[in-house]
Amino acid sequence: MKQLIELYKEWCGAEPATTEKLPGAGSNRAYYRFTDADGGSVVGCIGTSRDENHAFVYLARHFSMRKLPVPQILAVSSDELRYLQTDLGSVSLFDAIRGGREAGGRYTLAEQELLKRTIRELPNIQFRGARELDFSHCYPQPEFDAEGILFDLNYFKYCFLKATELDFHELKLEADFRLLVKDLTAESCDSFLYRDFQARNVMLDDKGNPYFIDFQGGRRGPFYYDLASFLWQASAKYPEKLRSELLDEYYEAAQQFIEMPKRPHFDQRLQLFVLFRVMQVLGAYGFRGYFERKQHFIASIPPAIQNLRELLQNDDFHYPYLVSLLTRLTEMPQFQQIETMAPRADGYKITENNPYKPHPQDGPATFSKYDAQGPLVVKVFSFSYGKGIPEDESGNGGGYVFDCRSTHNPGRYEPYKKLTGLDEPVIRFLEDDGEILTFLDSVYKLADAHVHRYIQRGFTSLMFCFGCTGGQHRSVYSAQHLAEHIHEKFGIEVRICHREQNIKQVLAAENGSKK
Template sequence: MEKLAELYKRWKGEAPVSMTILPEAGSKRKYYRITGNDGESVIGVVGNSRDENHTFIYLTKHFTDRKLPVPHILAVDDDELRYLQTDLGSTSLFDVLRGGRESGGRYNMREKQLLTAVIRELPNIQIRGARGLDWDVCYPQPEFDVDSVLFDLNYFKYCFLKATELEFHELKLEANFRLFAKDLTSEKSESFLYRDFQARNVMLDHAGKPYFIDYQGGRKGPYYYDVASFLWQAAAKYPFKLRRELVYEYYNSLKNYTEVPSVRHFVERLSLFVLFRTLQVLGAYGFRGYFEHKKHFIDSIPPAIDNLRELLKLKKFFPYPYMMDMLRRLTELPQFAHIEEPALSRADGFKTTQHTVYKAHPQDGPATFSKYDGKGPLVVHVYSFSYRKGIPEDVSGNGGGYVFDCRATHNPGRYEPYKQLTGLDEPVIRFLEDDGEIISFLDCVYAMADHHVRRYIQRGFTNLMFCFGCTGGQHRSVYSAQHLAEHLHNKFGIEVHVTHREQNISKVFHAKK
């Protein structure tokens, strides 16, 4: 710690005011938040492995030169056992996604937007980050190869599989392992394999922009690995539909950086790496849980086994009959008995179809003019209400606007856990968004509302009204009104008044300067 303070003093020209050790992560490195007289902070790192530190420092400088979102190296000690880097704050993607994990995989819109932003940024570091990189600096090895695959598969065998006491033929399994390793390494790649790409290793700044950390184990390798590592992290509990959407986002983003294979080929290759990554993490959970007796890792085993169960349904992607039969028997062991969740709490939700809104025909002749033209600026009023108590009155005198009936969508008010909550409460939001019907409904509303608001702004109209009704004015209408209000304010920067009439709640989103 004293040597770290000396490094800071040489870099800053003055001694630090405070040094606070940060909570330990998975590695043996120690992190300190160091604050100076000006109140600005940096992160000081002390690592026991010079080789590992050297790799991180080299990669960070290389990525910084390529303008990638990583911390900057500020100062390095001569022996490379200590260094200073920029402070990216204390908020990781893992922290922000806590609500979705704790609700069993019911991720809300904001969480899904963050996941989309991160997965679309991943090809940037994988493809652009690989250009001009000296692979020989990578630690502990420069490339993803057959030996590294077999090491991880045997790690699974000895640290997890044998601990379950499942009977298996070791030579037959070893033969399938070798076939599996050959297939995983059959395609040469020039991309950067992050290796430990997970939500804990993505930091978010105050604007929600993602920054990548802890890539010192990276090497040359296939980009599929990181997608599998991120989206099939057992504890994250990403539902199938969300995973599929994020894979699609990644695939489309990858096109911006390199030539991509067909969708079919991409999915088949990705499936191999998902299986490999699942066995890899089970090996880690077995060692840290069964042998080191750490409860967190033991608790992580059931969701990882659930991932394995889902993979076993994709038999056509895995031509390793003995290994797949052994894995099937593994998932059927009594200690991994699968408990079916009630329909209401399933994270996958209901399947919905994508609706499209027909574009209006162009108007004949020139645009009309009325006494209302050119008055601006536009103020939008959005209401939620109960049909039992009537449609809200238009106080502007302009004759109202749109009234939308939300009663065709799935009603959370029919279920006891949500009866005392409203569409502003997190459990109700997750219910509606996971179900999906309200999302399709609002997509159509947004299309109409955007066109209407844009034309009102062009013509200088001053008032527009949107009303959402449901049975009690408590769940679906409140959710819809609130989200339309936020959508219009964020997109157009106009003043929006939202009123949840039956809940006696009002809010004004002031016009952006």
């Protein structure tokens, strides 16, 4: 520590006014914040490995020259065991998205935007950062290769798998490991592999702009690795929809630097690296948790196992023994997440066919007196806005009113003035014109989702109304076609009322209605 302060004095010309030790992470490096009399601050680092420090200093200077968002190196000791860097503050991306993480993956729009901003920046350091980079400075090796992959896979085997006491055939496992290694190294890539790209290693400035730290383990390698590290980070619990959106953001941003592989190939390759990365982090969690007894890493094991469980369910990997073994691992009693739900004593009814999947922190969902009454009956009206919107006789006010007046009106033309939307000439006019079809396409999507959910919940009534100028052409066509669409798709009873034409029709429910 004394030598680090001496380095600060040489750089600044005075001793720091205050010194603050910063919280450590998983490494052996120690960080300190030095503040001068005017309130300016820098961060000092004491490392135990000269080679590791040298790699960080070289990479940081190279990335700074490339105008990438990384800390600038201000001073380095002659033995390279200590250095000073610009202070990027105390707010990491990990801290900024804590709320969504603690809510089980329900991230707010603001948190999602921070994630998207970060992943859009990743290709910048991977591809622009790799230009003219001398990878011989990287630590502990210059590139991602078969030897390093086997080291990590054996790290998983000895530090995690054996610690679970799960029985396995070591030679069969080793054979599948070598097949996986061959597939992971099948494509060469000149990008910079960050190696530890995760939310803890991204700092945010006061405008939410991301800055990257702790890249000293980086090397030449495939860009898929960093994506797997970030998007399948165990504790993040990113929902599938958000993960997919982040992946799209990355793919689009990366195309500014290189010609990206076609999406099916890209997605297939990525899953191989996700499988590898999940095993790799379990090895680290096993060593740091089971052997070093660090609680943070022990707590990270269940979500990592869940990532593995989902991966094995959704993807078809061609490593039969490895997949069989990993499946057995996820089924071990200590990794089963058992959720219990206490009986309710407040009188609320919970249907057996519950369409919701609440987070355990939320408890069971409650329902209204209208739930589970069924069956659903849908009423579809056509009407003239001049005579008012049809009344809802059910008393629950559920449903939609659609205005058809934005579409081309056949009633403006003499041949159609005495016809309705049920007559073939009007139908042909509307469908040849096409506007009504585009309009109804959006209506069908909305109606399908609503009807499906009402059937699940056991609601009894839903109403759709279509209005136009006279309640004769466009509204009649739309109401009739939606009614027939719902009846055909769901098989439930649909009651049609073309109010201004004084026409009523019932499409009876089919036996064993579709859902």
